[in-house]
Amino acid sequence: MNKTKEKIFNAAIDIISQKGFYKATMDEIADKAGVAKGTLYYHFNSKDDILIFLIDEGLSLLKNQILEKISHMKNSVEKLREIIVVQSNFLFKYKDFVLILLSQLWGKEDIQNSFREKIYDYLKIIEDIIDEGIEEKLIERCDKKLLSSAFFGMISSLIIFQFRNNDIIDPEHIADSVIEYTFNGIHYRD
Amino acid sequence: MNKTKEKIFNAAIDIISQKGFYKATMDEIADKAGVAKGTLYYHFNSKDDILIFLIDEGLSLLKNQILEKISHMKNSVEKLREIIVVQSNFLFKYKDFVLILLSQLWGKEDIQNSFREKIYDYLKIIEDIIDEGIEEKLIERCDKKLLSSAFFGMISSLIIFQFRNNDIIDPEHIADSVIEYTFNGIHYRD
Amino acid sequence: MNKTKEKIFNAAIDIISQKGFYKATMDEIADKAGVAKGTLYYHFNSKDDILIFLIDEGLSLLKNQILEKISHMKNSVEKLREIIVVQSNFLFKYKDFVLILLSQLWGKEDIQNSFREKIYDYLKIIEDIIDEGIEEKLIERCDKKLLSSAFFGMISSLIIFQFRNNDIIDPEHIADSVIEYTFNGIHYRD
Amino acid sequence: MNKTKEKIFNAAIDIISQKGFYKATMDEIADKAGVAKGTLYYHFNSKDDILIFLIDEGLSLLKNQILEKISHMKNSVEKLREIIVVQSNFLFKYKDFVLILLSQLWGKEDIQNSFREKIYDYLKIIEDIIDEGIEEKLIERCDKKLLSSAFFGMISSLIIFQFRNNDIIDPEHIADSVIEYTFNGIHYRD
DNA sequence: AATGAATGAGTTTTCATTCAT
DNA sequence: GATGAATGAAAACTCATTCAT
Structure with missing residues (x-):
């Protein structure tokens, strides 16, 4: 897991545990991770994919x-x-x-x-x-x-x-x- | 709980347990209950309200x-x-x-x-x-x-x-x- | 074809012939038809669906x-x-x-x-x-x-x-x- | 037309004829050509440019x-x-x-x-x-x-x-x- | 020459909610 | 009480383009 993917990983756990998977938005996760929304999709295929990972x-x-x-x-x-x-x-x-x-x-x-x-x-x-x-x-x-x-x-x-x-x-x-x-x-x- | 509300109640349990609360839609619940979508809002204030009930x-x-x-x-x-x-x-x-x-x-x-x-x-x-x-x-x-x-x-x-x-x-x-x-x-x- | 669907139909022909199907946006079609974007999706399942129709x-x-x-x-x-x-x-x-x-x-x-x-x-x-x-x-x-x-x-x-x-x-x-x-x-x- | 440009040219014809210009993506073309996406932009100014060429x-x-x-x-x-x-x-x-x-x-x-x-x-x-x-x-x-x-x-x-x-x-x-x-x-x- | 990670503006789509009938 | 057409804000996702290496 490289640097960027790890930032997304941590942000995702943070946001999803806070708001729940469905209320968590890709915008918030990207924001928390300090990357652009597109970057989430460069590293993961979909929101579901992040959850599975x-x-x-x-x-x-x-x-x-x-x-x-x-x-x-x-x-x-x-x-x-x-x-x-x-x-x-x-x-x-x-x-x-x-x-x-x-x-x-x-x-x-x-x-x-x-x-x-x-x-x-x-x-x-x-x-x-x-x-x-x-x-x-x-x-x-x-x-x-x-x-x-x-x-x-x-x-x-x-x-x-x-x-x-x-x-x-x-x-x-x-x-x-x-x-x-x-x-x-x-x-x-x- | 009158007849219509009960139909909605049962449909809601059915659909929400099947798809999860966030993936369940008011359309599906109304459909399953055999009523119009507007009718849900006659009996409940919101989707959350159905869950709470x-x-x-x-x-x-x-x-x-x-x-x-x-x-x-x-x-x-x-x-x-x-x-x-x-x-x-x-x-x-x-x-x-x-x-x-x-x-x-x-x-x-x-x-x-x-x-x-x-x-x-x-x-x-x-x-x-x-x-x-x-x-x-x-x-x-x-x-x-x-x-x-x-x-x-x-x-x-x-x-x-x-x-x-x-x-x-x-x-x-x-x-x-x-x-x-x-x-x-x-x-x-x- | 009811009134609203017809408005969308005409707007779609107008916009799509002007810009091409892929450059035409649902926003533009809705705008031209004088309805909200959601209304397009009430009458059609998708952008492709409009084209097929x-x-x-x-x-x-x-x-x-x-x-x-x-x-x-x-x-x-x-x-x-x-x-x-x-x-x-x-x-x-x-x-x-x-x-x-x-x-x-x-x-x-x-x-x-x-x-x-x-x-x-x-x-x-x-x-x-x-x-x-x-x-x-x-x-x-x-x-x-x-x-x-x-x-x-x-x-x-x-x-x-x-x-x-x-x-x-x-x-x-x-x-x-x-x-x-x-x-x-x-x-x-x- | 040098070797790399020719690979891109052939890949572009292949992919664009298959999916249509708008559904074809630069990723796919690069992939088919066996080069990195950035390389497309070394040889062409834009996606439109490839089509014109x-x-x-x-x-x-x-x-x-x-x-x-x-x-x-x-x-x-x-x-x-x-x-x-x-x-x-x-x-x-x-x-x-x-x-x-x-x-x-x-x-x-x-x-x-x-x-x-x-x-x-x-x-x-x-x-x-x-x-x-x-x-x-x-x-x-x-x-x-x-x-x-x-x-x-x-x-x-x-x-x-x-x-x-x-x-x-x-x-x-x-x-x-x-x-x-x-x-x-x-x-x-x- | 070539790369590929990162971007962000733009797009389609979803759906709870409203309201005139 | 009940309806369902219409809404629009919010969301997921796309992808051409850039740029540091």
Whole structure:
């Protein structure tokens, strides 16, 4: 990604997360990026194309962060813990990107179907680890597809939680809590 | 809600869930409803107004279903179980509405802020029950705001799960699984 | 064709014949028609659509004029003479339309192919009459497809003749000359 | 014309005849020519300039072919026959060029006026021969301007004939037919 | 001679909204 | 209550042209 494309990339995340994809205009993005409108079209084919590029780049970053972190781990429960930590941190560091992503997952149009396909790839990573955990008798036998979806939704929706308590939030604390609830449940024990 | 307004209401849910709010046009909604475009403006002030009406009606319905079901329950854990069951069923019965709702929660514009406020009211119901559960020593001491968000996200994201496995899905089975994971966790036990 | 559509139709012919289809802008057409730009799109789907409508209407008019005139004629040579007269008159009366038509016949894009198809329908009328003439031994045996093309081109190109001599031209005189050359040739006879 | 300019020239004929002058883009022409877009502007001042160059080159070629062929002929009827043969052959050999030329003759803009002026120069050659023929009593007294226009249109429109019958066509046969019709007319004779 | 990234004015198109009937 | 023709501001997109390298 060269200098100009990166300027556009950053401006696009900024504007689109602020106003939403449809209310964001190419004029505003160009303006924010400090380039002419035509320059957007020199680097991207269309407005949709910018969105696709954004989501591809963002999801790649998240995936790579996770794969790198868990590559040298042995224990599948440790891996799941790490995913929660990384995803939580990612959520707060790249909040604007995550908002764009989450706003695009619910449609029935081709472009949204393609975005969901990319999410499925991500969920597949989690499922594989759940599989490992089950084999190692560290995780209870369960519906892994259901679980990975729930997992993703649970963590993602924390962004709504953050909107609500818009004071400073500690991703480490959140990760700890989510791990605790997820593994031990919320049922009272002595 | 009279006959015409109801036709518009149903057409709006249909079209907006299909194409997304911004790609849905007043022409299409009018067409689907079998009325003239002007008629939309007789019953609603604006396109935004239709969306607001949709979300208000849908959330009221969900809230009322839940409040009615749990009103005569004593045990807070039973109440939470019931909420999961009702919300899962709602999710599959009014899938189109839920898709519209979920697509609108992630923006920073006034209208989306107002939608999130409405979600917070809904989460408040869950929080109060968690509070009861903690007092009755049925639920572990926990961050109830965090937990209710996670709760909502987990159940909502099941709609992504359903997109993925677009064969028939049993909401009852899903509710059972979610309850099991939520209360007992996924940690392996003998 | 209602009042508004007719205003647009006339403005389109005016502007497009003046500037050419690609240099004519929707703004100019709307302006000339005395309607808002949006109104163009209420009555036509696109700029191309206006062109297609123009050409359809124009060719229908020409065809109808001819068919009406020759319907009660018996002699095929008389019919051909009449076609030359009608087409010449049409050429000068609806010069702007003819210029638009002629500028669109030479491309390889879908839209131009479709325009040529419409011309072929017109040429078919001429061919049929040539056939009649041959059967009646009034016209020499000849390649009727080649001849009808040549016929069309010869008459149409007179518009270039008129550009050159932009003083007043008498369509009747032109028709007479064309008929004379066509039937008797230009070879000198005593 | 050096190597690069020639590559551009050929690419321009190819692309412009395919898409039409206005739909052809400098990007496409550069792409087809295998040079960078900037290079087009090193060899030509503007897009219009390319078109003007194209038409000048093409018409010069046609004129020179004709003048060369008829220079040693004495009989004016023979000369006219030869013009028809040459023009027909040219039509089929440089079909793409002819399509571009024909698409540009019908506008009222300065550039099209200038193209018509060049056509008039070409028609002048024909007129002069007609004059000769009349003086030599080989051709009937006639309106030579009208006749040369008709002549040009008749031959040019054969390209439409070729579009229609897009199988192989023999220019020699076409030339023979045109000569026959032109000189002797289509009137039936015993 | 040649390049190709950048430009921005100009164009088509969209569509929520209005209003006279 | 209902209509639908008309609107016009706003948007996406195009592309010939420039210019620093």
